[in-house]
Amino acid sequence: MSTPSASTSASDSAGVVAGRHPGGEPSRGPVARVVLDSPLPQLDRLFDYRIPPGLDAVGPGIRVRVPLRTAGRTVDAFVVETADEQQFPGPLSDIEAVVSDVPVLRPEVWALARAVATRAAGSANDVLRLAIPKRQVRVEREWLARRSAGERAESTPLVPAPIEGYPAGALESVIRDRRRVALAAIPGVLRSAGGEWVGRWARTLAEASALAYHAGRSALVAVPDYRDVEQLAAALRGIVPEGSVVRWDAHQPNPERYRGLLRAAEGPAVVIGTRSVVYAPAEHLGLIAVWNDGDPLHREPLAPYVHARDAALIRHEQQGGALILAGHARTAEVQRLVELRWLEAMAPARRPRPNLVPTASLVSADRPAEQARIPSSAWRAARDALREGPVLVQVARPGFAPGLACAECAAPARCRVCGGPLGQDRAGAIPACRWCGTPAPGWSCPNCRGTRLRTRGRGSVRTAEELGRAFPGVRVRLADGEHPLQHVGEEPALVVATRGAEPIAAGGYRAVLLLDGERMIARESLRIAEDCLRWWTDAAALAADGAPTVLVGVGGGIASALATWRLDDWVRAELADRRALRFPPTVRAGTVVGQPDAVAEAVRRLARPGLEVRGPTPVPEGARAILVFEYSVGAELAVDLRAEVIRQSSTRRAAPTPGKRGRRPVPLRVHLDDPSPFEE
DNA sequence: AGCACGCCGACT
DNA sequence: GTCGGCGTGCTC
Numbered sequence: 186m187s188t189p190s191a192s193t194s195a196s197d198s199a200g201v202v203a204g205r206h207p208g209g210e211p212s213r214g215p216v217a218r219v220v221l222d223s224p225l226p227q228l229d230r231l232f233d234y235r236i237p238p239g240l241d242a243v244g245p246g247i248r249v250r251v252p253l254r255t256a257g258r259t260v261d262a263f264v265v266e267t268a269d270e271q272q273f274p275g276p277l278s279d280i281e282a283v284v285s286d287v288p289v290l291r292p293e294v295w296a297l298a299r300a301v302a303t304r305a306a307g308s309a310n311d312v313l314r315l316a317i318p319k320r321q322v323r324v325e326r327e328w329l330a331r332r333s334a335g336e337r338a339e340s341t342p343l344v345p346a347p348i349e350g351y352p353a354g355a356l357e358s359v360i361r362d363r364r365r366v367a368l369a370a371i372p373g374v375l376r377s378a379g380g381e382w383v384g385r386w387a388r389t390l391a392e393a394s395a396l397a398y399h400a401g402r403s404a405l406v407a408v409p410d411y412r413d414v415e416q417l418a419a420a421l422r423g424i425v426p427e428g429s430v431v432r433w434d435a436h437q438p439n440p441e442r443y444r445g446l447l448r449a450a451e452g453p454a455v456v457i458g459t460r461s462v463v464y465a466p467a468e469h470l471g472l473i474a475v476w477n478d479g480d481p482l483h484r485e486p487l488a489p490y491v492h493a494r495d496a497a498l499i500r501h502e503q504q505g506g507a508l509i510l511a512g513h514a515r516t517a518e519v520q521r522l523v524e525l526r527w528l529e530a531m532a533p534a535r536r537p538r539p540n541l542v543p544t545a546s547l548v549s550a551d552r553p554a555e556q557a558r559i560p561s562s563a564w565r566a567a568r569d570a571l572r573e574g575p576v577l578v579q580v581a582r583p584g585f586a587p588g589l590a591c592a593e594c595a596a597p598a599r600c601r602v603c604g605g606p607l608g609q610d611r612a613g614a615i616p617a618c619r620w621c622g623t624p625a626p627g628w629s630c631p632n633c634r635g636t637r638l639r640t641r642g643r644g645s646v647r648t649a650e651e652l653g654r655a656f657p658g659v660r661v662r663l664a665d666g667e668h669p670l671q672h673v674g675e676e677p678a679l680v681v682a683t684r685g686a687e688p689i690a691a692g693g694y695r696a697v698l699l700l701d702g703e704r705m706i707a708r709e710s711l712r713i714a715e716d717c718l719r720w721w722t723d724a725a726a727l728a729a730d731g732a733p734t735v736l737v738g739v740g741g742g743i744a745s746a747l748a749t750w751r752l753d754d755w756v757r758a759e760l761a762d763r764r765a766l767r768f769p770p771t772v773r774a775g776t777v778v779g780q781p782d783a784v785a786e787a788v789r790r791l792a793r794p795g796l797e798v799r800g801p802t803p804v805p806e807g808a809r810a811i812l813v814f815e816y817s818v819g820a821e822l823a824v825d826l827r828a829e830v831i832r833q834s835s836t837r838r839a840a841p842t843p844g845k846r847g848r849r850p851v852p853l854r855v856h857l858d859d860p861s862p863f864e865e
Numbered sequence: 866a867g868c869a870c871g872c873c874g875a876c877t
Numbered sequence: 878g879t880c881g882g883c884g885t886g887c888t889c
Binding site: 224 | 866867868869
């Protein structure tokens with residue numbers, strides 16, 4: 186077989202269809218082109234339907250129901266556009282009903298969904314699911330009532346403040362001239378106009394958003410999690426009118442999300458939220474910003490798996506406006522764009538010089554057990570700082586003991602169900618698997634039949650207990666996934682937090698201890714160094730100005746990059762290393778998973794210069810092939826991959842195992858820019 | 866997904 | 878002669 190073309194037999198089949206319906210003259214009259222709400226890849230294109238007399242409300246963006254093939258079967262659809270003449274050559278069916286005449290699919294969002302899906306070899310439908318929350322009739326009625334009453338969300342505009350910490354006027358001109366920048370955030374915390382303590386980064390992005398808003402445009406800001414959304418919301422108070430801020434995150438109940446959609450579509454707004462906020466409606470886009478794009482939460486786990494940063498780049502190209510990719514530490518992806526001069530690098534007016542102390546050596550044999558993990562310099566820093574205020578202690582893992590081992594033979598204790606490591610949540614708790622959660626009471630060692638367990642490593646709970654004993658009289662507070670804590674006051678306290686769960690302290694921490702650096706950096710992953718720098722800089726950024734941050738147990742280049750805050754030098758070298766190894770993001774990589782013969786056939790048909798195929802290799806779901814390819818062939822490859830998915834989904838039937846009828850055919854799953862082949 | 870169309874074996 | 882097997886392809 187030769188290389189498949191994207192439009193294999195489009196003209197043929199159109200002819201056949203027209204021939205089959207000799208009575209079907211292309212008709213005149215109002216026609217709606219709709220996108221069907223169906224997961225089938227072969228239905229992921231526009232369909233023409235006649236707008237019957239009486240359905241005057243049909244217009245772009247509204248939700249309708251349409252018949253599909255047989256009477257009785259109807260599906261939901263969004264009207265993308267209306268026209269006077271049909272494009273489809275056969276006879277058209279009528280739109281069956283208008284579900285709601287509120288235009289919820291805005292044209293700019295449709296264009297974005299289509300482009301994002303095409304680039305990722307996925308369905309625009311799947312993207313629309315992220316862009317448009319479920320309809321809420323009550324919310325819609327309230328909104329319509331308010332609107333017909335002539336109420337507008339406008340309130341008195343506030344005067345935008347100059348953006349602090351960057352060269353005078355620099356960031357302002359980025360918003361005004363709609364440029365795109367890689368922004369180095371300034372570490373530290375400050376009090377927002379509303380009196381709450383927030384990271385400086387949040388203030389900067391709030392001010393940038395306000396500038397866009399005051400120019401009569403919308404700003405979209407994507408952050409990793411709801412805690413960051415709250416910081417940003419706090420930073421925006423007093424900077425833009427209350428009614429102009431829309432929150433867009435999964436933590437919100439659906440009615441709130443739907444209300445947010447309607448509000449964002451209404452006109453200029455500052456829409457802040459987690460990854461899917463990049464799909465929020467914004468007819469006039471003044472700014473799209475992504476905070477901390479290295480955080481894995483920006484990866485969308487639903488097909489077509491598009492990273493918020495990538496969606497933001499596409500949206501910027503389509504709609505213009507300023508683009509800001511900001512973080513304390515720059516990602517390799519952003520560094521690549523800086524080196525291509527597609528992004529300008531923008532640094533603070535003065536290089537931040539946090540008081541950072543790496544301590545490589547940990548050996549302290551003759552000290553009490555509680556202190557063994559903490560070098561004396563860090564110990565002194567904590568003790569001194571605790572006289573003045575809160576001290577942050579960052580650890581790698583939650584719980585009491587992240588690992589357990591046989592007390593006799595020292596073999597690591599593993600889960601009988603999945604082979605994962607056993608751990609303990611509390612001292613003396615029943616051991617449980619850290620991967621699947623299965624408890625393991627009455628454990629016995631498969632190696633030596635021993636039944637006693639010994640702890641390996643220290644989680645947040647154990648660290649907190651030990652520090653409590655070491656600093657009698659000091660309040661110890663715990664912050665991790667199970668014990669969420671967003672703010673602490675300025676009274677002395679030891680705050681033990683897992684990475685990423687650090688609360689903000691009023692006035693900043695008087696000292697920060699990064700305890701498990703050695704353990705964190707030891708993990709095997711392509712981006713582990715990048716991740717560590719992000720975890721450490723984000724924690725160091727919570728320190729009060731001048732307060733010491735001690736990185737324990739890590740030396741070498743990464744420690745000095747952190748200590749000197751020369752983070753861009755470091756990521757430049759990192760990207761160079763990856764280029765030498767042909768690793769992302771200097772090339773793109775993707776995976777194709779499905780039945781072994783289907784995957785094999787797909788990769789055979791996709792072969793081309795600029796594409797390297799690794800595998801297929803067996804995986805639980807069948808087989809997986811890894812595609813490594815140049816950016817220059819990405820667009821074409823995605824289109825051909827998509828054609829292959831459609832071809833297989835409409836021709837392939839039951840599994841090749843004979844005899845077994847009705848076996849569901851495993852669809853071919855495509856995941857472009859999948860990081861998994863490079864982890865472990 | 867459903868469902869129609871189509872081209873080969875045993876029935877009134 | 879035809880009823881019906883489910884393989885193949887389409888859904889405006």
